[in-house]
Amino acid sequence: MKVLQSKLNRPLSDLEGATLAALAQHGEATSYQLANDFKSSPSEFWSGSAGAIYPLMARLADLGLVEGKAGRKGTRARVLWSLSKRGYEAMLTWLTDVERASGMGFDPLRTRMVHLNLMPEAKRATFLASIADKTKGKKVVQFPSDSPALQALHESWIFARLAWLDQLEGLVVLLSPTNDSAR
Amino acid sequence: MKVLQSKLNRPLSDLEGATLAALAQHGEATSYQLANDFKSSPSEFWSGSAGAIYPLMARLADLGLVEGKAGRKGTRARVLWSLSKRGYEAMLTWLTDVERASGMGFDPLRTRMVHLNLMPEAKRATFLASIADKTKGKKVVQFPSDSPALQALHESWIFARLAWLDQLEGLVVLLSPTNDSAR
DNA sequence: CACCACATGTAAATGGTTACATGATTCT
């Protein structure tokens, strides 16, 4: 008698989708390797902790989206994961989801800019300048094992963000006097 | 004997910070109003559900960052929140946190672009075009009660994003052939 | 009268987090 597989009756979470995609890039990978992908990513949004990835892989296996192969490296046991056919399809569905891909996500700077008027007026310009500095610092890549294409992608993001910051410096003046009534 | 207040031994979560900031903008507000701020925000990252905001306000009150005033509108009872002195300081600390403000956050498009090579080559260009379309659609604002400054801020974000998308179209060609080895 | 906006909350589930625990292998 076969163990029943759970059915996927919800869209993949973004972490699940991104993990499947990372697995697709590797072909085969251990949970440890996948966790490391997130740890070494320039975005710190996902920690890539064991507590996130190991249960997640178990979940995906239960859903029949990944298959585990008990392998060894030397005498050390390990599980090599790979995508199933359905897993590959699920990953593509997640990847090509225009609705979700065009969302605004979470932007810690945008969230704060909305309330810039609450910041002491004298600090606003230096605040933005510091952000720009920090952002430029990220151009010099800290994450290892990246293809030139990924590097270019990363830099283009930084570049776009710096351009936005330039725009913002113009807006500071516009933001400044308008809302000082609130407190 | 006074009820002891909990102490804040961790940084404010971004939702907590943003809520305090929203409250600062209002001066006084009910939890319902604050929840609505998030509901009507162009970013869908936070739902602004009652289940999020009501317990959050209770938490902030317990921390002594907000003070509730039992008010009424007609015969209908309601709690009007306002920032305490410490709450205002905590909000400013959150608002001016350069480290966090310069983080990359979560970007659903960036997350996917990293894996664009997994997308069928024929779909890539149309995918990006759809995203650009959807993004342009957001310029026409759906959220109510916005000041011209907030509108300008929102538009500048959209503008920057569209510029990035332009860049990406150039990168598609670069991304295309490189990584097709993986599966 | 029906419906919607205002207003306040609770309950259960979930998808993450940090921290802990263990052990083998490789590098210095």
Next chain:
DNA sequence: AGAATCATGTAACCATTTACATGTGGTG
């Protein structure tokens, strides 16, 4: 010999989510 990396997991916690529940007041 000791440290770092590879590898796998669990436990406790937490801030969210969706869904449910309840009721008032104003509008068409």
